[in-house]
Structures are given as C-alpha cells and as structure tokens.
Amino acid sequence: MANTMPAMRPAVPHFSSGPCAKRPGWSLQALTDAVLGRSHRSKIGKAKLKRAIDLTRDVLEVPADYRIGIVPASDTGAVEMALWSLLGARPVTMMAWESFGEGWVTDVAKQLKLKDVTVLKAGYGQLPDLSKVDFSTDVVFTWNGTTSGVRVPNADWIPADRQGLTICDATSACFAQTLDFAKLDVVTFSWQKALGGEGAHGMLIRRVRLLDLLKRWAPPIVIDRHRRIIDEMIDPPIEQPIRPRRFFQSSNDVGHAFLTFDVCNGPVPVRTSVTSSAATSCP
Ligand SMILES: Cc1ncc(COP(=O)(O)O)c(C=O)c1O
Numbered sequence: 350m351a352n353t354m355p356a357m358r359p360a361v362p363h364f365s366s367g368p369c370a371k372r373p374g375w376s377l378q379a380l381t382d383a384v385l386g387r388s389h390r391s392k393i394g395k396a397k398l399k400r401a402i403d404l405t406r407d408v409l410e411v412p413a414d415y416r417i418g419i420v421p422a423s424d425t426g427a428v429e430m431a432l433w434s435l436l437g438a439r440p441v442t443m444m445a446w447e448s449f450g451e452g453w454v455t456d457v458a459k460q461l462k463l464k465d466v467t468v469l470k471a472g473y474g475q476l477p478d479l480s481k482v483d484f485s486t487d488v489v490f491t492w493n494g495t496t497s498g499v500r501v502p503n504a505d506w507i508p509a510d511r512q513g514l515t516i517c518d519a520t521s522a523c524f525a526q527t528l529d530f531a532k533l534d535v536v537t538f539s540w541q542k543a544l545g546g547e548g549a550h551g552m553l554i555r556r557v558r559l560l561d562l563l564k565r566w567a568p569p570i571v572i573d574r575h576r577r578i579i580d581e582m583i584d585p586p587i588e589q590p591i592r593p594r595r596f597f598q599s600s601n602d603v604g605h606a607f608l609t610f611d612v613c614n615g616p617v618p619v620r621t622s623v624t625s626s627a628a629t630s631c632p
Contacts, residue, residue, distance in 0.1 A: 367495075368541035368548055375545070409523060411554055412530050420551045421575065424520035427537035427551030431516050432456055432489065433576040435535070435559065438566045439513055440465035440486040446476055447494030449518065457489070461570065473497045484511035492522035495542075504532035514559070523552075534559060553578070 361370040384393050402417045411417060420426045432453065441463055443454045451470075457463050467486065469477040476499055482488055484507065493500035500522065507515055507529075514534040522528060524543035528536060536554040540546030555578070563578065 367539070369543065369545045371545040405552060405554075409528070409554075410530075414557045415530060415554050416557060418553045418555075418578075420553050421549070423541065423548050423551045424518065424537050424539035425551070426575070427539070427553040428453060428516070428518050429456060430551075430553060430576045430578055431535045431537065431555070432461065433570070433572050434568060434578040435514060435516065435562065435566070436461065436487055436489075437463055437568050437570075438487075438562065440467070440483075442467045442469060442482055442486045442488045442513075444469045444477055444482070444488065444490035446471040446499050447473060447491065447497035449496065449520075450491040450494060453489055453491075453518065471499075474499060476501065479506040482506065484508050484513050484515075487513040487516065489516045490518070492517050492519040492528065493526065495521040500526065504529035507532040514562070530554075 384391075384397055387394050389395070389398065398419060401419065405411065405417055420430055422429070436457060441457060443450075443457055443466060445451045445454050445468065454466075454468055454470075458466050458468070465486075467483070469481060471477040474497055479501065488507075488511075490501070509531065515532060516535040517528075517533045517537070519528055519533075519536045520538040520542050523536070523538035530536065534556045537551060539548060539551050541548040559578075
C-alpha cells in the first residue's frame, strides 16, 4: 500500500499523548473564579469537586449504579488504585497492545507479583484476539491505546454475564468514544486527555456492586492510603437524595491540581493549593 500524505491536517499540530489541546474557545478567562489558596475541604472547594463529579456523570452518561471518584496521580493513579485494591481474588487476564497497557502488565506481574496472570499481547498497530479472553478471570485492558492509536471497536466482545471484573483504562477514550458502561466494572481517565485539562488528577468510575467484592476481598498486600478504595468515600448515585458526598482518599494533594475541568458545556475552573492526606467530603 502506498503511503500518501494526509490532505487534512490537525488544527493544533502539537500531538502528544497529553496534555491535549484546550477546547475551542478556551482562554485564561476560564480561570477567573479559580479557587486559589483554599483547602479542598472548604465549602467552595467541595462545591467545585462536586460539580466536577456531577458534570462527569452528566456528560459521560454514567449510569446511576456507578460511583465516581477523583483520585491523585492522574489516570495512572486511578488504574493502579483499581489494580492494587481489586486484583488477586481471581486469576487475571492482562491485555496489552501499546506501552501503557504493557505498564499495567508490569504492575500486576512484577510489582503486585500476582501468580495467576495470563497476558494477551499484540504488537503496535494490532489488537489481540478478543475472542480468546476468558471472562471468568478479571480482565484489565486499555480501550484506546494512545501511543499506537489502536482501540477496541466496541464492548460486544465482553459478555454481560461475566464472572470476572473488567477494569478499563479509558483515558484516551472517555469523552472521545462511546463507552458501554454495562460491560465495564471500572473505568478510569485523566483530565489531561480529551478534556485538555492539566495532568495530576485521575477519575475512577466503578460499578457499585464492587462494594460487595471489596467487603469480602482483602488484598494480601499492604496497600497505602493512596491506592485504597474505600466504599464510604464514594459519591452516591445521582438519583439519591443529596447527602454528604465523599471522595476517594488521597495521600497527596487532592486539591492542588484541580486546575481546570473544562467540558464543552462550560468551563469549571478550580484551583486550590492545600495539600492533605485525608478524605474529602462534600456537603
Ligand atoms: C492509554 C494510556 N493510559 C494511561 C496513561 C497515563 O495517563 P496519566 O499521565 O494521566 O497518568 C496514558 C498517558 O498518555 C495513556 O495514553
């Protein structure tokens, strides 16, 4: 096949795996009501956090039986929080077709040292055979491999009645592709990708039924607070009456990098500067 130069060029030619370009029309004006020098536990800080979570639910159409949390350490923090807290109860299938997927394989095999791990890998530009995935195991995969540009076509290859969990690094897919949440038990992303926000914060969206698993499953390793998922710290389903809304526990500055949370229906600039090691709750 002859390679021809694409006729259509990107409007912003600074391609990288992130941070991505700001949304059209973004300017520094978006930061005029940034919350500077305030704790993320302050009333205004909590309101910003709550708004970011609520907008995430609205825009991504996250089902009511999923909880949304904001976590430190960007998408990496969100994925690793899920791996460290949830894996180990069952055998695991790790799928990788670019560098970040391979990073999760290293996490699970070399850092967590889980024994019963099947790795399904494909080279750059390829997908592994999706029909080979055993869904009686917990399955970890990247929806859209940023560095290779290869993504899964849809979630049809994931059975609805699977026994294992599906943990999906969707950092380059959220807000860019439609995600079939019913097939995904954990979905992660960071603001620096499709939202064009700053790095540092991750989003962890997870099915409520994982709570059952968490109550029964105690990972056989010491988990630092940074990586623990604690059920009382998750926001409630949206249709429930408003009650104290809680977030993931963070061992670093939850507030510090809440710089911008821009979505197309309006900028929500947030900035706080206080570091903390405790849970955050919203009124
Ligand atoms: C597929 C994928 N997963 C994870 C990451 C890590 O994201 P972050 O830097 O937000 O932790 C990236 C970053 O480029 C990525 O492309």
